[in-house]
Amino acid sequence: MPQLNLPEELRRNVLLSMYRTADELDWEFLGNPGKTVQYGRWIDDPSIGGELIAFASEKDIRVWFKDVPMKEYSRAQEGIGKFVPYVRRRFRGAGEIVQSLCGNGWSIVPGSVEGKPNHCVATNGDKRRYVCWGRSGRLNDLIWASINEAIDSSSRPGIVVTTRDGETLTQHERDRHLRIANHCGVDLTHLHRTMIENPDLLKP
Structure with a gap:
């Protein structure tokens, strides 16, 4: 390079x-x-x-x-x-992802947000969970990462399949995702996200 x-x-x-x-x-x-x-x-x-x-x-x-x-x-x-x-x-960040999968009371463990695939560790102060996310085209990577995590963790990992404005999934696709995740022993949810103006944008 x-x-x-x-x-x-x-x-x-x-x-x-x-x-x-x-x-x-x-x-x-x-x-x-x-x-x-x-x-x-x-x-x-x-x-x-x-x-x-x-x-x-x-x-x-x-x-x-x-x-x-x-x-x-x-x-x-x-x-x-x-x-x-x-x-x-x-996008709003990993906090939005964690909330959609884990619900209220869960937050990101500081310093745990990373890529390949996008993932973080979520906590409710007592338990920790691995959470990864991405678009439906990355589902194979997300499933594989979650299965690898499940082997070494006592908590059930989770996947968030994301869509954005201008992008939709059919009900058949959603159901298929859930069946695959359940078969692999991981949680999965879908989240539609809308972009925001970047608060950290540098000025020219």
């Missing part, structure tokens, strides 16, 4: 600009052809590719786009990782 040694101000401005455009394009719903087109537009943009070309080749810049900022984009929208301050909108 190319490492671009960029001046801090340039790096900040490039990331803010890229993430603003990604938000306008609804990047997570954009197909690969559309993403490829946008990578080209960023390369051709004088304020992005035109500035970065002084630090790397066009090929390395394109790879950097894919493997650094845009690889971290969805995690940043979840409030995870060091790229969070650059996204204009984000």
Whole structure:
């Protein structure tokens, strides 16, 4: 992976600009052809590719786009990782996830929020539970992570399958998810989330 040694101000401005455009394009719903087109537009943009070309080749810049900022984009929208301050909108965070699965009286164990898949440890002050979440396309990863956790834990892990505005699941899909989770010995619920303005957004 190319490492671009960029001046801090340039790096900040490039990331803010890229993430603003990604938000306008609804990047997570954009197909690969559309993403490829946008990578080209960023390369051709004088304020992005035109500035970065002084630090790397066009090929390395394109790879950097894919493997650094845009690889971290969805995690940043979840409030995870060091790229969070650059996204204009984000989800409310793991607290919303924990509440939907565990109910009132449960909160996040500080420092337990991580990715691959997105997960945390929840507590009610007495018990602890592993909770992971993601979109339905990641269910295989979520099930596998939960099963591995269940083997080493005395508490039943949980999965939250999330949807966002513009995305729905059929009742058949929901029922199927619940049957799979029950068969594997983990809890599962569904949560539809709406994004909010990012309170941690950096100013250009």
